[in-house]
Amino acid sequence: MSRRKHKPPGNKRKRRASPARSWFFIALSSAILIGCGAVVTTHWGFRPLPEITGTNIVVPSHWRPEETARTWKWIVIHHSASESGGAAVFDTWHRKRGFDELGYHFVIDNGEGMPDGDVEVGSRWLKQKQGAHAKSADGQYNEHGIGICLVGNFEKDEPTAKQWQMLVKLVAYLSSEYGVPSDRIIGHRDVNGKTLCPGKNLSVEKLREDVKTYLRENRK
Numbered sequence: 001m002s003r004r005k006h007k008p009p010g011n012k013r014k015r016r017a018s019p020a021r022s023w024f025f026i027a028l029s030s031a032i033l034i035g036c037g038a039v040v041t042t043h044w045g046f047r048p049l050p051e052i053t054g055t056n057i058v059v060p061s062h063w064r065p066e067e068t069a070r071t072w073k074w075i076v077i078h079h080s081a082s083e084s085g086g087a088a089v090f091d092t093w094h095r096k097r098g099f100d101e102l103g104y105h106f107v108i109d110n111g112e113g114m115p116d117g118d119v120e121v122g123s124r125w126l127k128q129k130q131g132a133h134a135k136s137a138d139g140q141y142n143e144h145g146i147g148i149c150l151v152g153n154f155e156k157d158e159p160t161a162k163q164w165q166m167l168v169k170l171v172a173y174l175s176s177e178y179g180v181p182s183d184r185i186i187g188h189r190d191v192n193g194k195t196l197c198p199g200k201n202l203s204v205e206k207l208r209e210d211v212k213t214y215l216r217e218n219r220k
């Protein structure tokens with residue numbers, strides 16, 4: 001008989017969890033934490049996630065999809081033509097119109113309904129799925145265009161300072177990460193000329209200039 005079997009009750013070693021059991025609990029806790037992280041990142045408006053460095057620019061980690069990147073050739077800017085709203089509201093509108101989900105990849109809020117300057121990441125972007133925001137005869141702008149919608153009606157109002165700041169950062173990141181050149185940052189009206197979107201008070205020319213400046217100043 002080994003001495004081990006005759007240790008008195010209360011021996012500390014007996015009360016300690018076995019290494020295998022400890023590892024099981026560590027693994028379980030990690031799985032739960034990772035699972036929670038995955039869930040919250042897909043919800044509208046959730047944002048206290050750490051920023052990470054990518055190719056050149058530091059962006060919130062939930063802007064980066066885990067799916068293999070689609071081939072993106074265009075960045076198409078929209079306004080919502082409404083005074084308020086957010087990704088969840090537009091998702092409902094789009095579903096009522098027969099879309100499978102929110103047609104845009106990103107929504108930038110204006111403080112009317114959702115916090116000013118918040119960048120909401122659509123589930124379409126996380127899945128790296130084609131857009132449903134810029135119809136054309138050949139379908140290329142939906143197939144290869146990243147759709148960004150700013151909440152507001154820029155035929156009469158202007159983007160808020162925070163919206164513009166986040167738009168510049170987002171477009172700078174997307175154009176840099178996915179190799180979309182400056183002249184392919186366009187407004188919805190440039191797709192087919194059948195809409196005023198994103199409104200006369202949103203200058204795509206100024207956006208291109210500000211993105212160039214941002215990239216020059218933030219490249220590492």
Ligand SMILES: [Zn+2]
Pocket residue numbers: 077078079133188195197198
């Ligand atoms: Zn539009």
